[in-house]
Amino acid sequence: MNIILLGPPGAGKGTQAARLVADRGMVQLSTGDMLRAAVKAGTPAGLQARAVMAAGALVSDAIVSALIGERLDAGVAGGAIFDGFPRNGEQVQILDLLLEERGQRLDHVIELEVDEAALIERVVGRYTCANCGAGYHDRFKLPAVTGVCDVCGATEFKRRPDDNAETVTTRMAVYRAETAPILPLYEARGLVTRLDGMADMAHVGAAIGQVLDGRG
Ligand code: AMP
Numbered sequence: 505m506n507i508i509l510l511g512p513p514g515a516g517k518g519t520q521a522a523r524l525v526a527d528r529g530m531v532q533l534s535t536g537d538m539l540r541a542a543v544k545a546g547t548p549a550g551l552q553a554r555a556v557m558a559a560g561a562l563v564s565d566a567i568v569s570a571l572i573g574e575r576l577d578a579g580v581a582g583g584a585i586f587d588g589f590p591r592n593g594e595q596v597q598i599l600d601l602l603l604e605e606r607g608q609r610l611d612h613v614i615e616l617e618v619d620e621a622a623l624i625e626r627v628v629g630r631y632t633c634a635n636c637g638a639g640y641h642d643r644f645k646l647p648a649v650t651g652v653c654d655v656c657g658a659t660e661f662k663r664r665p666d667d668n669a670e671t672v673t674t675r676m677a678v679y680r681a682e683t684a685p686i687l688p689l690y691e692a693r694g695l696v697t698r699l700d701g702m703a704d705m706a707h708v709g710a711a712i713g714q715v716l717d718g719r720g
Contacts, residue, residue: 507584507585507612508590508599510616511616511617512618512676513672513679514623514630515616519639520708524585528583530584530585533575534587538571540664542571549567552564560666560672560673572602576602576603593685610695613687613697616700617699617701623672626641626644631662631663633660634658635660697715
């Protein structure tokens with residue numbers, strides 16, 4: 505089972521992918537996470553990607569497809585969740601090819617539909633535990649004890665540098681212009697399910713589960 509989670513920044517793709525990893529043993533392939541790791545490690549790809557990401561634009565297809573290809577080769581036995589990829593028509597073709605070369609196919613494309621105005625607030629307030637990656641939000645999800653991670657007890661947190669209002673606005677515009685147009689390509693193949701991404705996390709998770717189990 506290989507699926508794509510699609511939606512603008514803050515739609516909940518990462519959150520839902522993490523649930524699928526925990527509940528179903530699937531493997532999350534987040535190009536954003538891979539690129540952030542490359543930037544942190546100072547790899548050649550990371551050095552090229554850094555400024556592009558800070559501006560909220562798209563990193564080159566070549567860099568992203570190399571990262572995804574490597575990850576697929578490392579094995580995705582429980583099924584892959586593509587999170588943040590593909591992001592334009594070119595990447596749709598790249599993914600088709602990468603899967604075909606490995607005798608795999610795509611089973612579902614799930615679009616999380618969201619209200620853009622609410623997204624800015626969602627994205628700008630979000631942060632994660634620097635140790636375990638648990639997600640928090642300034643307004644919607646504070647830790648039970650101020651400054652202490654609920655999950656692991658760590659006291660260090662981090663925010664993504666591109667989660668500021670200006671860059672988020674650019675990232676949404678890029679989504680509308682470059683990523684949303686790939687939906688009709690997948691619709692023509694009968695793969696797309698649209699879900700309400702504004703519903704609470706558990707509802708969205710249950711709806712995704714129904715789609716994957718063929719009850720959607
Ligand atoms: P994300 O974590 O998915 O929000 O991605 C963060 C940033 O990484 C984006 O704003 C882009 O600059 C870059 N990025 C992530 N995935 C891709 C992709 N598939 N193609 C091009 N750039 C990407």
